[in-house]
Amino acid sequence: xxxxxxxxxxxxxxxxxxxxxxxxxxxxxxxxxxxxxxxxxxxxxxxxxxxxxxxxxxxxxxxxxxxxxxxxxxxxxxxxxxxxxxxxxxxxxxxxxxxxxxxxxxxxxxxxxxxxxxxxxxxxxxxxxxxxxxxxxxxxxxxxxxxxxxxxxxxxxxxxxxxxxxxxxxxxxxxxxxxxxxxxxxxxxxxxxxxxxxxxxxxxxxxxxxxxxxxxxxxxxxxxxxxxxxxxxxxxxxxxxxxxxxxxxxxxxxxxxxxxxxxxxxxxxxxxxxxxxxxxxxxxxxxxxxxxxxxxxxxxxxxxxxxxxxxxxxxxxxxxxxxxxxxxxxxxxxxxxxxxxxxxxxxxxxxxxxxxxxxxxxxxxxxxxxxxxxxxxxxxxxxxxxxxxxxxxxxxxxxxxxxxxxxxxxxxxxxxxxxxxxxxx
Amino acid sequence: xxxxxxxxxxxxxxxxxxxxxxxxxxxxxxxxxxxxxxxxxxxxxxxxxxxxxxxxxxxxxxxxxxxxxxxxxxxxxxxxxxxxxxxxxxxxxxxxxxxxxxxxxxxxxxxxxxxxxxxxxxxxxxxxxxxxxxxxxxxxxxxxxxxxxxxxxxxxxxxxxxxxxxxxxxxxxxxxxxxxxxxxxxxxxxxxxxxxxxxxxxxxxxxxxxxxxxxxxxxxxxxxxxxxxxxxxxxxxxxxxxxxxxxxxxxxxxxxxxxxxxxxxxxxxxxxxxxxxxxxxxxxxxxxxxxxxxxxxxxxxxxxxxxxxxxxxxxxxxxxxxxxxxxxxxxxxxxxxxxxxxxxxxxxxxxxxxxxxxxxxxxxxxxxxxxxxxxxxxxxxxxxxxxxxxxxxxxxxxxxxxxxxxxxxxxxxxxxxxxxxxxxx
Numbered sequence: 001x002x003x004x005x006x007x008x009x010x011x012x013x014x015x016x017x018x019x020x021x022x023x024x025x026x027x028x029x030x031x032x033x034x035x036x037x038x039x040x041x042x043x044x045x046x047x048x049x050x051x052x053x054x055x056x057x058x059x060x061x062x063x064x065x066x067x068x069x070x071x072x073x074x075x076x077x078x079x080x081x082x083x084x085x086x087x088x089x090x091x092x093x094x095x096x097x098x099x100x101x102x103x104x105x106x107x108x109x110x111x112x113x114x115x116x117x118x119x120x121x122x123x124x125x126x127x128x129x130x131x132x133x134x135x136x137x138x139x140x141x142x143x144x145x146x147x148x149x150x151x152x153x154x155x156x157x158x159x160x161x162x163x164x165x166x167x168x169x170x171x172x173x174x175x176x177x178x179x180x181x182x183x184x185x186x187x188x189x190x191x192x193x194x195x196x197x198x199x200x201x202x203x204x205x206x207x208x209x210x211x212x213x214x215x216x217x218x219x220x221x222x223x224x225x226x227x228x229x230x231x232x233x234x235x236x237x238x239x240x241x242x243x244x245x246x247x248x249x250x251x252x253x254x255x256x257x258x259x260x261x262x263x264x265x266x267x268x269x270x271x272x273x274x275x276x277x278x279x280x281x282x283x284x285x286x287x288x289x290x291x292x293x294x295x296x297x298x299x300x301x302x303x304x305x306x307x308x309x310x311x312x313x314x315x316x317x318x319x320x321x322x323x324x325x326x327x328x329x330x331x332x333x334x335x336x337x338x339x340x341x342x343x344x345x346x347x348x349x350x351x352x353x354x355x356x357x358x359x360x361x362x363x364x365x366x367x368x369x370x371x372x373x374x375x376x377x378x379x380x381x382x383x384x385x386x387x388x389x390x391x392x393x394x395x396x397x398x399x400x401x402x403x404x405x406x407x408x409x410x411x412x413x414x415x416x417x418x419x420x421x422x423x424x425x
Numbered sequence: 426x427x428x429x430x431x432x433x434x435x436x437x438x439x440x441x442x443x444x445x446x447x448x449x450x451x452x453x454x455x456x457x458x459x460x461x462x463x464x465x466x467x468x469x470x471x472x473x474x475x476x477x478x479x480x481x482x483x484x485x486x487x488x489x490x491x492x493x494x495x496x497x498x499x500x501x502x503x504x505x506x507x508x509x510x511x512x513x514x515x516x517x518x519x520x521x522x523x524x525x526x527x528x529x530x531x532x533x534x535x536x537x538x539x540x541x542x543x544x545x546x547x548x549x550x551x552x553x554x555x556x557x558x559x560x561x562x563x564x565x566x567x568x569x570x571x572x573x574x575x576x577x578x579x580x581x582x583x584x585x586x587x588x589x590x591x592x593x594x595x596x597x598x599x600x601x602x603x604x605x606x607x608x609x610x611x612x613x614x615x616x617x618x619x620x621x622x623x624x625x626x627x628x629x630x631x632x633x634x635x636x637x638x639x640x641x642x643x644x645x646x647x648x649x650x651x652x653x654x655x656x657x658x659x660x661x662x663x664x665x666x667x668x669x670x671x672x673x674x675x676x677x678x679x680x681x682x683x684x685x686x687x688x689x690x691x692x693x694x695x696x697x698x699x700x701x702x703x704x705x706x707x708x709x710x711x712x713x714x715x716x717x718x719x720x721x722x723x724x725x726x727x728x729x730x731x732x733x734x735x736x737x738x739x740x741x742x743x744x745x746x747x748x749x750x751x752x753x754x755x756x757x758x759x760x761x762x763x764x765x766x767x768x769x770x771x772x773x774x775x776x777x778x779x780x781x782x783x784x785x786x787x788x789x790x791x792x793x794x795x796x797x798x799x800x801x802x803x804x805x806x807x808x809x810x811x812x813x814x815x816x817x818x819x820x821x822x823x824x825x826x827x828x829x830x831x832x833x834x835x836x837x838x839x840x841x842x843x844x845x846x847x848x849x850x
Binding site: 019022023026027028029030122128129130133134137138139140141142143265267270282283284285286287288289290291292293296298299301302303305306309310313318320321323324 | 444447448451452453454455547553554555558559562563564565566567568690692695707708709710711712713714715716717718721723724726727728730731734735738743745746748749
């Protein structure tokens, strides 16, 4: 596609849709017309001409004059119908819907190939940070060791407020909702679902791996309590919700979303509020770090604009890592170093550690730090959630099951010494 | 160009050339053959087969089987001859030589167009950080407000050692040379030339501006003394050598390289040693930050590999901002907020401030902080250098000449109070 003037059919005119409308109007070099906007709610006032608005998706999908469909609605199931139908009708598509993408990656790759069109989705992962394009075009020939980062602005906003301003979870969430960083139902953000969708997309572009989000353990931050924050603070750390996509051996990759303690010299320590940050560890380049706004009307609109512009230049993802003749497989066979806050000693019978480095017990706060199999956390996810236990990685080191992890140096906790009785296993 | 196997003619087999050789051999998906390596020194032992080596550049330039010329030599004048000749012979070229680029941008753009070939140079700016590709492809339609960062690994290494480990300038430089981060003649790194070349390249890709490096004021770090570091430390800052490429009004851009005080909450505060960091401030996206290794054999080799791979996919810079119908002009008509360490009061007659916010005098250390015209610094560059005065920006705010800058709140210095006599102008 190489036209001077593109016609865009837009689905959704919420926060990001309006952001796109603004950045398109104020772009320096690029001219594209939004010729139709399909929306659902007939009662909302719209800041654009009535002639642009339609309530019938087929007015866009069936219009041969429309070159590019931009899908920016909330409903992943409806988005799936729109995106796949548009691709079948040989329209290029831009979407920012990570759930839709994570659930249907394989089919979406095949549909692009079958119909000779492109689907771009930079705005779906880390807002304004051009991480997908960087992985596709810059790291295309470099073996990646690890991708990690802060992929969810809502949970990061809540964590920042809780840790920097010592605001309680519920108040921090309410503030995030008030500022438009969290939706009315924030469960997908705080339970790690959203970050897991993004990790699935990253796993494809960084490692060529196609997995479903159901394969990815995601332990969110909704069970986080004051004592957990106190523990992190004593260690000079902050708790961040981090997806980790990591190559273990030559051919196996693990992917999970677990809160992690990051120390003050860590890139992500200072990534606060609605900002996102991504670390890409390449075999040749070493650690690269990218930071930018992970959410918001204009930043995400800018990512969508960039995709539209790329489509106008004939760009499409080539899924280079996916096509490279180096098959990588997904694995959960890995040991992790975690902090677990538990209620009673019976919890530890259920959630069995391979090795315990530290154990602390008191009247109302108990924790262990040790090595645990990822498969144990997966098996007990529901138990952890229901019993309001909290799990955080103490680092992002991973250990294959056959190796012994060296014992960590014990660290002393220094608050409430009179209440605390230190037991080392 | 879309071939399964590319033939590369390589000029230079030093640090980056050998890095490229390594990353090409260990790349995941990409196969390209280095069919000839042209080197100068006949007496150096080479870690590759003798058959690959030539001492005659025409063996590469005249070989029709060679698709891509990769130029990685030190000598900018010779590099210019090689690169322009290769383009004229309709070969694609990759170079990492920022001096050659900065001195001849306009001609190099024209040559590419005339001969229908591409010149890529991601490795020339900030080593492994994909900043040019990001500006070209991701920010192509977004108005940029500012690009800044740490563009020179050598000077950053020296500054880091001086500030974190309190090592003297000469020892820090010697250590940088020993570790291979500084060349035997580091003058271009520490006097700001190297950063200025990179700023010129950035000005093209971020703003479409073609200027020569002679237009860019560069005040380096070679006059830095202990008292300057003490001043920065008292303010909770670190001194970093930062190029600033900034849009002032709708149509004017200033570009200069001056050391700057950055505070602990600034992205660049933690960018230490040989690392580089770039801040791109976009009108829609807000502040983006990219960090990675700015030098080194494999990281720069990886940047060159990425360019070679892009060429194999038909990629070329389109210089989109340069072609966009929004002419921007270069200006030095701007006021800056600077710290100046001077020797005697006569220096201040020569280097005239528009407004002085703070003045400090003692037996052996004098400074002023105030507003000064960039044109004054340009006029007195030689005087500053010869008299070992030191200039640093106290922030990156800029003021057009017609506006009055509000007076800053005076800050007290708190060390050596008995020695210091505070005079406020």
